[in-house]
Amino acid sequence: MMSQLKFYQTATLILLLLNLGMIAFFFATKPPTPARQHPPADIHRLLRLDAEQEKAFGQLVETHQQAMRTLNRLQQEKLSAYFSTLLESGPNQQPPADGLREIQELEAKKITITYEHFRAIKNLLRPEQQPFFKEFMQQALQRILGNAQKNPPPPKDF
Numbered sequence: 053m054m055s056q057l058k059f060y061q062t063a064t065l066i067l068l069l070l071n072l073g074m075i076a077f078f079f080a081t082k083p084p085t086p087a088r089q090h091p092p093a094d095i096h097r098l099l100r101l102d103a104e105q106e107k108a109f110g111q112l113v114e115t116h117q118q119a120m121r122t123l124n125r126l127q128q129e130k131l132s133a134y135f136s137t138l139l140e141s142g143p144n145q146q147p148p149a150d151g152l153r154e155i156q157e158l159e160a161k162k163i164t165i166t167y168e169h170f171r172a173i174k175n176l177l178r179p180e181q182q183p184f185f186k187e188f189m190q191q192a193l194q195r196i197l198g199n200a201q202k203n204p205p206p207p208k209d210f
Contacts, residue, residue: 095109095188095191098188099177099184099185099188100181100184101176105176108176109173109176112172112176115169116165116166116169120162120165120166123158123161123165127159127162130151130154130158131155133151134147134151134152170189170192173185173188
């Protein structure tokens, strides 16, 4: 009887330790969330940039990201103000036209800044690097616009 009790105590302790180990393993190996805002590290290899070009490219990216963060923050504020008018107005109230125009102008600025950013990157390249720009732009547009060939949703009974 005593040996059977000892066996169950030992088995319980081993199973408890295995469970704790599995939980620790899953928390420790959790994959990081992808950082969408930063360009992939292999862009330098794709465009075959030298050290000077990499430095200039990094400055272009930082400047672009800073401008986009500012515009995104402004756009978020304008959108919040635009939709908050629904809380303040009656049921037949029309949306403020100037608010929508400001939001559209911010979106146009974002597109223009991004276009100029890509133009600056293209101008950074030497003539022998120019053919690689097409692949770079395809990858960049896929990141910006999202993958058009997304997987279908899972079945409803899944």
